[in-house]
Amino acid sequence: MPRLSADARHRIRFTVNGRVMETEAEPRALLSDVLRHDLALTGTHVGCEHGVCGACTIQIDGVPARSCLTLAVQADGADVRTIEALAPAPGRLSVLQDSFRRHHALQCGFCTAGILMSLDSYLRKHPNPSEGELRDYLGGHLCRCTGYVPIVAAALDAAKRLQEEPARA
The missing domain is CATH 1.10.150.120 ([2Fe-2S]-binding domain)
Known part of the structure; x- marks a missing residue:
């Protein structure tokens, strides 16, 4: 596995809410920050930033995960689901x-x-x-x-x- 430079940005390709997306992030960038700031998926909230409160919980490959504890580069190739995908259709609630x-x-x-x-x-x-x-x-x-x-x-x-x-x- 190639070593990641601490200051270089790395391409990440993953499926987010059913759509394949690509972005770049520094190796230290948190998935919560990439979702909120780079992809404008602001339904994922950031509370404690220590994984204690659970506000930032998303699903990665169907498993709940704290996005404030997950590095964005760890999601490369994963299927990520956020609160924005919970409703079955626009204007309908699950x-x-x-x-x-x-x-x-x-x-x-x-x-x-x-x-x-x-x-x-x-x-x-x-x-x-x-x-x-x-x-x-x-x-x-x-x-x-x-x-x-x-x-x-x-x-x-x-x-x-x-x-x-x-x-x-």
């Missing part, structure tokens, strides 16, 4: 987003994108979670507004609705 709306599971909204991206992945692998399992899973996300009760209710509602739907939206 089942999970709609459940958040119905249960008033957000207030300021700063943490919401990261929580939604984590839950989207979790509910795909665990379609029938218990309240306790969801509370444990969401322990990796900080929300200062809701107290988590409506977030857990929304996630349980979404899980139930997703099981009732033949095709996941």
Whole structure:
């Protein structure tokens, strides 16, 4: 593997929300910064910049990841999904987003994108979670507004609705 120069910019090619994109970044550039500043995908929020709060959570190859801890060059060749891709179509909410709306599971909204991206992945692998399992899973996300009760209710509602739907939206 070629050694990366600390000050040189390197071409990165990856799929972001279904579109192949290319950009250049320094080896030390964080994926959160490249998504927000270079690609204008500002739905990914940056909170603590230490991987603790979860606001910057995206999916890399289907797995939740903290974009503030991921170097942009690490995403080269990967499939990256951000909150902008969660809705099935413009003007429509996903089942999970709609459940958040119905249960008033957000207030300021700063943490919401990261929580939604984590839950989207979790509910795909665990379609029938218990309240306790969801509370444990969401322990990796900080929300200062809701107290988590409506977030857990929304996630349980979404899980139930997703099981009732033949095709996941």
